[in-house]
Structure formats: structure tokens, C-alpha cells
Amino acid sequence: MQASPASIEGENVKIQAAADHVDVPPNSPDDSNVSLWRELRAIKWKKWLVIISLGFIYNMGISIYLCLSPIIGIINADIGPDPAYSWLPTCWTVATGVGLIVAGTLSDVLGRRWFVIGTGVLGVAGGICGALAQNIPTALASLTILGLNHAGAMNTLAAIAEIVPTRLRGIILGAVNAGILVWATCGSLIGHEVAVHTAPGWRTLFWIIVAANGLATLLVAINYFPAKPLAAGMKTRRQLLKEFDYVGLALATAGPTLFFVGIKYVPTYGAKSGYFLGPFLAGIALMVCLGCHQAFYASNPIMKRFLFRRVREFTLILVVAAVGGMLFYSIVAFFSTYLRVMFHGDNTRAIGVDYMPFGAGTNVGGVSSALLLPIIAPVIGTRLHLAIGVTLQVLFIPLMCLPTANSRGMALAFSFFAGAGIGWVELLTILLIQLATPDEWIGVATGLLGMMRSIGGSAGSAVYTTILNSRSADLIPEYVGSAALEAGLPAGSLRQLLGILTGVVTGESITDVPGISPSIIQVSTSALHKAWRQAFHYVWLTSIPFGVIALGCAIMTKDVSGSEVFMALMV
Structure with a gap:
């Protein structure tokens, strides 16, 4: 028989929303850090266990996307071939975007406990489905379920925000986001290494999801008993469902x-x-x-009108988040391609290693924006604090045009700072949205934010992929064809050479091309790199107008550093 919250009070975490949001002020300004440390120590270990469990579900929700996106070709080669394999990351993104608003809205009204538990169960189910998949459609179903799992996992940020004092939100959410460091930094490397060097291959990633979600869900079920949702008021669940x-x-x-x-x-x-x-x-x-x-x-x-009337505090933040999603989700999808065609070819380990600076940058930026919010924002304001992250994106993503095949270090440095800007904006928008939203509607606000980021991510991925495909389709034949013919390749062999270099023709070696020579191979390879570099130029430069829009919106947001809610962070 399930224990009620009252029966385990004193033994398990029982959240009292009103009490949790009363911050203990320091005796003097000099005691601020001491007071902060005192508040952290005042959180009981069982509540820490809930925070860690919720954070674990959140971290595992994003991990499968970061590890799996770079290796979808390997999955297709194993259980395909199927042209639908390119939908694997998209299924996850679509399910996440749609699930966020549903999970956020319903959990605000009906309570978060069973939504969080359901999120973990979805993770287990999706993981088993993926681990046992024998064809691409089954894998697509798995990623759809795991996308819904991530939507619910995003809602754990709202759950965490509700159970900690306002002043500690930035620190604790920053620490939770730091847990993504391994996946954000090494996701591509982990995905490739697991796929190549473990007995189950890429299926190992899904078994990890099963184990992690199973453990976290068990801990949440035992320890997480939140109070009645504030948005429910005095209404019964039946009344709430009737009026929904x-x-x-x-x-x-x-x-x-x-x-x-x-x-x-x-x-x-x-x-x-x-x-x-x-x-x-x-x-x-x-x-x-x-x-x-x-x-x-x-x-x-379900979308509260009063929130959208707060244009500078709420709506503009959604726009900034959507543009951030355009950059993050799309770059995650094709950055491995950039590293492959520019530097490493089929060396998957080298691609995974060079992916790490970008992943580390996103995590460093996210954690830094949260931890520095109560320090920097009172001096420069929240809008300039947000603009810092957008500026990093606007500056360093276009600068990716500069590296050549001989300047890999420059590319990795620029990717780090671009990632830092993306991470900075991603986490800071969550904090600012929560500061602009009453506690009872944090789930709705967080769900809307995530949905806008997913919409931006899907749109950005389509725009960038279309540009890259169309420009490479034009430039590769132009550059490679001109160079190869000038070096002496017979015109009749050009189509076969282009097919081998672009991967359209498989099972044939470049040395099998009639009339080929080492010098022709060298100039053709060099021309191929030049064509890909030029194609990616269009991608990087396309980010400029989106970034400028986001920067304008960030500057026009309302500075909330003087608000009562924000001052709670400083108490």
C-alpha cells in the first residue's frame, strides 16, 4: 500500500511550498556568504536525495540525444538501410517539443510526483525498445518515447525550483546543469566508442538509459512527496480535470x-x-x-494570458530561447559532419575528441551564467547579462568561416566560445522565465520555453541542412571537377570520382577510377576540402541575422535585477 505524504513526514521529503520559498536573511551584508552556506546546510539529506534524483532524470533525458545524433549512420548500417534513419534525431526533437507544453501544464495543475515517475517509466520503456530494435521504425518509436521522456525530464527543473529557497535556485540549477558536462563534452566520443568497442554496440547506450532511469525513478518514488499544487487551489482533481x-x-x-x-x-x-x-x-x-x-x-x-502580457519579461525571453535552439540543436546535428569533412575523414575517435571543446563550452557557459547571475546582474542588469551569451554566439559562430584544413586549433577554440554562448543563453533563459512566473505556473512557463527552443531547433536544422546540402551539391562538382580535369583526369571518369569522394558510390576504391593518379587524388582531395569549407561558410554566416534578432530581443527585455523576486537571490 502506498504511503501518504502525512504518514512519512519526518522520514521522507515533504515539500511545503510556502515554507520553502521563505529565505533566511543574513544579519548584515558581510554575512551573505555565511547565510548562503547555512541555507545549503539546512537542506536535509533526503531532500538532497530528491534533488539529485530529479537532476539525474534531467541529465539522462538529454544524454541519449547527444550520444546518438552523431552515430545515426552506424545504426542505419546495422539495422537498415532505411532512408528514414535521418528521422532518428528529429523524432526525439518533435516529441520533446510537443511533450513539454503538455507535461508543464498538467503537472502544474495535477502535481509533479506522478509526472516525474511517469517520466522515468518512459525512459525505461524507450530504452528497452531501442536496445531490442531490429529495424529503423522500431528505433524511431524508441526515440519518440525518449523524446517524451526528455520533455518530462525538463519539468524536473520546475520541480527542483519549487523545493529550494529562491536564493538557491541559481546555484542548484547551475549544479544540476553541470551534470550534463560528461554528455555535452564527450557525447560524440562516447557514442562512437560505445558503438565500435562494446559487444552490444550502439545498443549499450539504450541499456544505460534503462538502468539510470530505473534507479532514479525508484528513488523519486520513495522520497518525493510534494504538497498539493499551488495552481490547484481548493479544487479537487475531478474538478480540475472537468475544467481543463x-x-x-x-x-x-x-x-x-x-x-x-x-x-x-x-x-x-x-x-x-x-x-x-x-x-x-x-x-x-x-x-x-x-x-x-x-x-x-x-x-x-493552458497558456496563461497574463504571462504573454509580460512582453519584456516573458515573451521576448521565449524569442531568445527559440533562436538559441536554432543554433544548438542544428549545430549538434552537423558539427560532426564539419569535423569529418574538414579534418578527420572516417576517424571517429578523432571526431569525438574534437567535439569535446564545443560540448564543454555549452556546459561551462550554462553553469557560469547561473552562478554569476546574483553577482553580475545587480551591476549590469539582467538584460545585459543575457546579452553576453547572445553576443558570444553572434561573434564566434560566424568566425567559424576562418579556419582552414590546417588551422584545426582555431576551429576548436571558436567552437568552444560559440558553445559557451549557447549554454549561457539556454540556462539563463530558464532562470529568467522562472523569475518572471508565479510559482504555481512554473511548469507551464518552463514547458513553453522548451517548446519554443524545440521549434527553433527544428527550424534551424532544416534551414542549415538545406543550405549545406544545396551549396555542397553545387560547389563539390565545380571545385573537384575543375581541379581533377586540369590535373589530367579523363572527362569520362569524373562522375565515378565524384561519387567515391562524396560517399554516393560505395565498395569502390578511388584508385579504381580510370586514369587516376596520385597527383590527381591529391588535388581532388584538396578541392573537396575547399568546397566543403565554402559550403559551411554559408551555414555559419546564416547564423548572423538570427543572432542579431536574438541580441535585439535580449537588450529589449526588462531588467528584473531590482525586482523583489530577484532580490530574494541576493538576500
């Missing part, structure tokens, strides 16, 4: 899903294809209907 905005929920689920599906088809079929226009326009129409329904018709809207 089901139309809004359906529109919020269907609209973004169709939007994501349409965006995914752009690189394959083009922007004029019905495969893109059908679901994309339908998704846009449903999201417009959602906005109208929430603004004018819903009596109890």
Missing part, C-alpha cells in the same frame, strides 16, 4: 507536430514540395487557432 482546456491541449499537440514534420521534409523535398507545404501550413494554421482559442475563447487556457 482539452481543446487547447489538442491544438498545442497537433499544431507543433505538423509544423515539425513539415520542417523536416524541407531538406529532402524542397520548400515548394507538398510534403513540406501540407503539414507545415496545417501546423501554422492550427497554431494560429491555438492562439485565438487561448486569447478569446478558453475559459481556463
Whole structure:
């Protein structure tokens, strides 16, 4: 029989929302650090166990994406081939984006305990499905389930924010985000090493997900008993379910899903294809209907109107997060390709190692923005604090145009600082959204933020992939063909040479090309690098207008460093 919260009070964590948000002021300004340390020590070990368990679920939710995205080709080679394999990361992204708003809204009203437990169960189910997959459709189903798992895992940030004093949110959420360091830094390396050097191969990643979510879910089930949700008021669960905005929920689920599906088809079929226009326009129409329904018709809207009226505190933060998602999710998807074509070829270990500076940068930026928020923001304001991260993105992503095949160190340095800007914005927007939102609606706000980041990520991935594919398709034949023919390659052998160099033709060696010679191979390889570098130039430069928009929005956000809620961080 399940124990009630009252029966285990004193033994397990029982969250009292009102008490948890009363901060203990220091006796004097000089005692601030002592008071902070005292508050940290005052948190009981069982509550620490809950925080660690929730943080563990959050970290494992993102880990599968960071490890799996770089090795989808290996998975396709094992259980394919299937052209749908490119949907593996997209399924995860789509499910995350749609699930975030659902999980955030329902958990605010019905409570977070069973949503968190359900998140862990989804992780176990998705992990088993992926570990046992024998074909790409099954793997797609697994990544969809794990995307929903990550959506629920994002909601654990709201759960953590509710159970700690306001002043400690930045420190504790920064520490939780630091747990991603291993996956963000070494995700590509771990994915490749596991796929190549373990007996189960890439399936090992899914078994890790099963074990980690199983343990964390057990700890949460034993120790996490939150009080009744503040948003529920005095209403019963039956009343809450009766008054729930089901139309809004359906529109919020269907609209973004169709939007994501349409965006995914752009690189394959083009922007004029019905495969893109059908679901994309339908998704846009449903999201417009959602906005109208929430603004004018819903009596109890799932997207709270008063939040969107806080344009400078809330809405502009969503825009900044969406642009940050455009940069983060898309770069994660093709940065391995950049390292392969520019520096390492098929050396997967070297690709994984050189991926680490970018991953480390995202984590360092995220943790730094949270820990420095109560230190820097009172001096320069929260809007300039946010603008620091956006500026790093605007500056260093375009600078990726400068490295050549002989300046790998420059590329890795720029990727680190670009990643730092992405991480800075990603975590800081979570904190600022939570500061702008009443405690009872933190889940809704966090869900909206995550959904906007996913929408931005899907759109950015489609834009960048389309640009890269179209420019490389034009530049590689131009550069390689010109160089090879000038070096003496027979015109009839050019198509075969291009096929081998681009990977379209498999099972043949470049030395099998009629009329080939070492000098032709050398100049052709050099021209191939030049073509890829030029193609990526367009990708890096495309980030500039998006970054400028984000920077403008960041500067126009309201400075909340003088607000009562923010001052609680300083008490």
C-alpha cells in the first residue's frame, strides 16, 4: 500500500511550498556568504536525495540525444538501410517539443510526483525498445518515447525550483546543469566508442538509459512527496480535470507536430514540395487557432494570458530561447559532419575528441551564467547579462568561416566560445522565465520555453541542412571537377570520382577510377576540402541575422535585477 505524504513526514521529503520559498536573511551584508552556506546546510539529506534524483532524470533525458545524433549512420548500417534513419534525431526533437507544453501544464495543475515517475517509466520503456530494435521504425518509436521522456525530464527543473529557497535556485540549477558536462563534452566520443568497442554496440547506450532511469525513478518514488499544487487551489482533481482546456491541449499537440514534420521534409523535398507545404501550413494554421482559442475563447487556457502580457519579461525571453535552439540543436546535428569533412575523414575517435571543446563550452557557459547571475546582474542588469551569451554566439559562430584544413586549433577554440554562448543563453533563459512566473505556473512557463527552443531547433536544422546540402551539391562538382580535369583526369571518369569522394558510390576504391593518379587524388582531395569549407561558410554566416534578432530581443527585455523576486537571490 502506498504511503501518504502525512504518514512519512519526518522520514521522507515533504515539500511545503510556502515554507520553502521563505529565505533566511543574513544579519548584515558581510554575512551573505555565511547565510548562503547555512541555507545549503539546512537542506536535509533526503531532500538532497530528491534533488539529485530529479537532476539525474534531467541529465539522462538529454544524454541519449547527444550520444546518438552523431552515430545515426552506424545504426542505419546495422539495422537498415532505411532512408528514414535521418528521422532518428528529429523524432526525439518533435516529441520533446510537443511533450513539454503538455507535461508543464498538467503537472502544474495535477502535481509533479506522478509526472516525474511517469517520466522515468518512459525512459525505461524507450530504452528497452531501442536496445531490442531490429529495424529503423522500431528505433524511431524508441526515440519518440525518449523524446517524451526528455520533455518530462525538463519539468524536473520546475520541480527542483519549487523545493529550494529562491536564493538557491541559481546555484542548484547551475549544479544540476553541470551534470550534463560528461554528455555535452564527450557525447560524440562516447557514442562512437560505445558503438565500435562494446559487444552490444550502439545498443549499450539504450541499456544505460534503462538502468539510470530505473534507479532514479525508484528513488523519486520513495522520497518525493510534494504538497498539493499551488495552481490547484481548493479544487479537487475531478474538478480540475472537468475544467481543463482539452481543446487547447489538442491544438498545442497537433499544431507543433505538423509544423515539425513539415520542417523536416524541407531538406529532402524542397520548400515548394507538398510534403513540406501540407503539414507545415496545417501546423501554422492550427497554431494560429491555438492562439485565438487561448486569447478569446478558453475559459481556463493552458497558456496563461497574463504571462504573454509580460512582453519584456516573458515573451521576448521565449524569442531568445527559440533562436538559441536554432543554433544548438542544428549545430549538434552537423558539427560532426564539419569535423569529418574538414579534418578527420572516417576517424571517429578523432571526431569525438574534437567535439569535446564545443560540448564543454555549452556546459561551462550554462553553469557560469547561473552562478554569476546574483553577482553580475545587480551591476549590469539582467538584460545585459543575457546579452553576453547572445553576443558570444553572434561573434564566434560566424568566425567559424576562418579556419582552414590546417588551422584545426582555431576551429576548436571558436567552437568552444560559440558553445559557451549557447549554454549561457539556454540556462539563463530558464532562470529568467522562472523569475518572471508565479510559482504555481512554473511548469507551464518552463514547458513553453522548451517548446519554443524545440521549434527553433527544428527550424534551424532544416534551414542549415538545406543550405549545406544545396551549396555542397553545387560547389563539390565545380571545385573537384575543375581541379581533377586540369590535373589530367579523363572527362569520362569524373562522375565515378565524384561519387567515391562524396560517399554516393560505395565498395569502390578511388584508385579504381580510370586514369587516376596520385597527383590527381591529391588535388581532388584538396578541392573537396575547399568546397566543403565554402559550403559551411554559408551555414555559419546564416547564423548572423538570427543572432542579431536574438541580441535585439535580449537588450529589449526588462531588467528584473531590482525586482523583489530577484532580490530574494541576493538576500
